[in-house]
Amino acid sequence: MELRHLRSFVVTAEELHVGRAAGRLHLTQPSLSRQIAALERDLGVELFSRVRRRLGLTPAGEIFLASAKDLVRRADQAVTDARTAERGELGTLRLRFVQSATHDALPRLLGAFRRAHPGVVLNLETMTTLRQIALLRAGEIDVGLLRLPIDEPTVATRVISRDPLVVALPAGHPLAARARLPLRALAGEPFVLYTRASGPSVHDAIVGHCVAAGFTPRIIQEAADVQTIVSLVAAGLGVSLLIAPTPPSAQDAVVYRPLTDRLPRWDLALAWPAASTAPVLVRFLAVAGEAY
Structure with a gap:
């Protein structure tokens, strides 16, 4: 059962007219009819009936329509979500931070990021610099707020404040x-x-x-x-x-x-795996660049 066949069925069921449905789908009428026939073969049931040359849904077609609409809607949403995630506007950002970051840097960064990307889930936890470095090295978190200096070539850093x-x-x-x-x-x-x-x-x-x-x-x-x-x-x-x-x-x-x-002074820095190109990380670093 193909998604394009489901989509063709839903549009045809809404129009109950092959010509109008074919126009909405940018298909020829014979092509649309073949897709409907293929779907009926896959299901083993008739979805449409013709009474006095008028197209209508069979009882099986009426029952199937609600599920077909839901499947098409979910498929469209999955495509949208994937494209949004690719832009870094969906997904989860795993951020760890030293406690001294909670009094200014963390609320400033998170507030700006939440306003810019409300669809991203924030996974947050306070953590020492040493523990953050280990998780960044292993790729288990996306970004940290930690105190420099650190000696880890696989981790990139950007200083955001120098504190006394x-x-x-x-x-x-x-x-x-x-x-x-x-x-x-x-x-x-x-x-x-x-x-x-x-x-x-x-x-x-x-x-x-x-x-x-x-x-x-x-x-x-x-x-x-x-x-x-x-x-x-x-x-x-x-x-x-x-x-x-x-x-x-x-x-x-x-x-x-x-x-x-x-x-x-003590340097407070953002830190992230140097090789990471995760879209949500790229978005966060862009927001951080504007906030600082």
Whole structure:
């Protein structure tokens, strides 16, 4: 049973006139009649009857018409969906992101992409840079938002922001009264930091900056995510150094202060398999280029 035969049947059933149906289908009348006859042979039933030279549907034809219309509609939709997916306007985008991207970059990118391509399903999950690199290398995700530097030749990157470290202080802390702080002002303070397992480069860099400023940070608590760190700072357990932009917090709980030290900034980058030509990825990168 061929799709073109089904389409010819549906149009003929709608017109109940071979000449008009042939005109709609851009076929000759003999060609249309052969297609209807072939469909009837495939089904083993008669679909049309002629009474006093008028074309009509048989009981079997009336029952078959609803299913035939549905099959033709679904086939047309499948073609449309395939062509739309080829343009990157349908499908699924598998995106992973570091938590520090959730306060500005992620909502900006996703908002712009959703407005441009509402038909694409977003598969999202927070993930460390190291884990993202492994999945990008394996082709198991389409794009990541991660922190540079990385050393992976199969992964392409594009920097979208360069973010500073800032101090997080309990709102009632004596240093909170100052607009800016030198890093050495935190010597002797208890620290709440990222666990090294969740981000060794960030953890090691913060400790290294403190040592360069003349002290070793006294780490009394570690946490895997920034929101937990902020909650612990708000509870008065210690101070912290975080990559901006920072999560929102009530001013009577935690305050953020910039550093006077000239420290390297942290590059936030889009990353994707360098060999990928997936249409949905191409569309996302184009939207990202406009957003940044």
